[in-house]
Every structure is written in structure tokens, then in C-alpha cells.
Amino acid sequence: GESVGLHLPTLSVQEGDNSIINCAYSNSASDYFIWYKQESGKGPQFIIDIRSNMDKRQGQRVTVLLNKTVKHLSLQIAATQPGDSAVYFCADNYGQNFVFGPGTRLSVLP
Amino acid sequence: DAGVTQSPTHLIKTRGQHVTLRCSPISGHKSVSWYQQVLGQGPQFIFQYYEKEERGRGNFPDRFSARQFPNYSSELNVNALLLGDSALYLCASSLGVRGSYEQYFGPGTRLTVT
Numbered sequence: 001g002e003s004v005g006l007h008l009p010t011l012s013v014q015e016g017d018n019s020i021i022n023c024a025y026s027n028s029a030s031d032y033f034i035w036y037k038q039e040s041g042k043g044p045q046f047i048i049d050i051r052s053n054m055d056k057r058q059g060q061r062v063t064v065l066l067n068k069t070v071k072h073l074s075l076q077i078a079a080t081q082p083g084d085s086a087v088y089f090c091a092d093n094y095g096q097n098f099v100f101g102p103g104t105r106l107s108v109l110p
Numbered sequence: 111d112a113g114v115t116q117s118p119t120h121l122i123k124t125r126g127q128h129v130t131l132r133c134s135p136i137s138g139h140k141s142v143s144w145y146q147q148v149l150g151q152g153p154q155f156i157f158q159y160y161e162k163e164e165r166g167r168g169n170f171p172d173r174f175s176a177r178q179f180p181n182y183s184s185e186l187n188v189n190a191l192l193l194g195d196s197a198l199y200l201c202a203s204s205l206g207v208r209g210s211y212e213q214y215f216g217p218g219t220r221l222t223v224t
Contacts, residue, residue, distance in 0.1 A: 011162045022165060033211065036215075041219075042217055043114075043200050043215035043216050043218045044153065044200070044215045045140055045215070046212060046215075048210060058210070063137070086157070089153075090154050091152075091213075097143065097155045097158055097166045097168070098143075098155065100145075100152030100154070101152050101155045102150075102151055102152050103151075103152050
């Protein structure tokens with residue numbers, strides 16, 4: 001199949017803790033993955049990407065891990081802040097286009 | 111540099127009408143993709159255009175059409191609107207046509223069909 005899905009639809013974390021958002025993809029031919037953050041009323045915002053020749057990539061406070069063996073992708077956010085509250089989507093390049101999962105809502109508790 | 115821009119921001123139409131949504135990509139980007147995002151779901155791919163040619167089409171009826179202009183801006187047209195067309199319509203631009211380039215999204219157009 002070509003679906004991209006998420007294990008957890010909602011995630012609540014304490015401010016300052018680390019967050020981990022998971023994603024499963026089904027297309028073994030996918031070679032490029034992107035994580036997006038979408039705040040209410042706004043378009044998706046690019047966070048970080050990773051290609052299939054890598055298993056880890058780090059950005060500012062974010063890390064993406066790719067496990068091609070089990071077709072699993074995760075986004076780690078360090079020291080989660082209130083501004084991180086949003087819906088997070090992973091997207092996988094199926095052919096020339098991107099397939100998005102349903103999203104995970106991250107809520108940061110004070 | 112300006113990001114992807116879309117117009118209008120919000121739109122209310124009645125069933126049976128048609129609508130035209132507009133998108134301007136990031137300067138230098140030649141590919142524009144359109145997505146439909148229904149409330150509570152992830153974006154669903156509608157079209158991709160590159161160098162004014164359609165390069166991909168999602169599973170949407172023929173009521174949906176699009177085009178890309180020489181300046182790489184794009185229009186999405188939807189005819190005979192249905193209540194189910196109510197959604198956030200997102201435009202994304204990228205440098206290339208293959209799905210291995212970063213896609214940057216605009217703020218979207220919120221379409222409400224009554």
C-alpha cells in the first residue's frame with residue numbers, strides 16, 4: 001500500500017520533557033520523508049526531512065529517525081515548549097507525490 | 111523572500127457554484143502541488159504541475175482542474191461544488207517535480223460550501 005499512518009493520534013507531554021512522535025509507512029520504495037508541523041488555521045510548516053540512505057538526522061531541537069527494516073519513522077523533540085503544541089504529520093514520497101498520515105496532536109502541559 | 115502565497119484566505123460558496131483558488135510559489139520554484147485537507151485529516155494530494163504541465167493527479171473527480179502559468183503561479187478550479195468540498199485547500203511549491211524535493215506550503219484557502 002501507499003498509506004502513511006501514525007501510531008498515536010494524540011500525545012500530551014510536560015513542558016521541558018522530550019516528545020517522540022511515531023509514524024509507520026507502507027511503501028518500501030519510498031526514499032524521502034518529511035515531518036511537518038501544523039498549527040491551527042495555518043498551512044503545514046516544514047520541520048525536517050530525511051532520505052532513505054540515512055537513519056538519523058538532527059536539526060534544532062528535533063531529530064528524525066528512520067528504520068527502513070520495519071518501515072518506521074519518528075520525530076523527537078527535545079525540551080518540548082508550549083510553542084510546540086500543534087498537529088504533526090509525516091509525509092512519504094509515493095512516486096512523484098507525497099502521502100500524508102492523519103497526524104498526531106501534541107499538547108504541551110504547563 | 112516571500113513564502114508561498116494563496117488567495118483568497120476564506121471563501122463561502124453555495125452548492126453548484128464554481129470556485130477558483132490561486133497560488134504563487136516561492137521565487138525560483140517551478141513545481142506547484144495542490145492538496146485538500148478536510149478537518150481532522152492529513153492533506154490529500156490533488157494535482158502537481160511543473161513547467162506548466164500536469165505531472166500528477168490524485169483520486170479526485172473531473173470537477174477539479176488546475177493550470178500553471180508561465181510565471182509558475184497556479185489556479186485550482188472546482189466546478190459544481192458539493193458540500194463535501196468544504197475543506198482547507200493547500201498549495202505547496204518545490205524546486206523540482208520528483209517527490210524528493212522539499213515542499214513548502216502556503217497558508218491555505220478555507221472553502222466553505224453551504
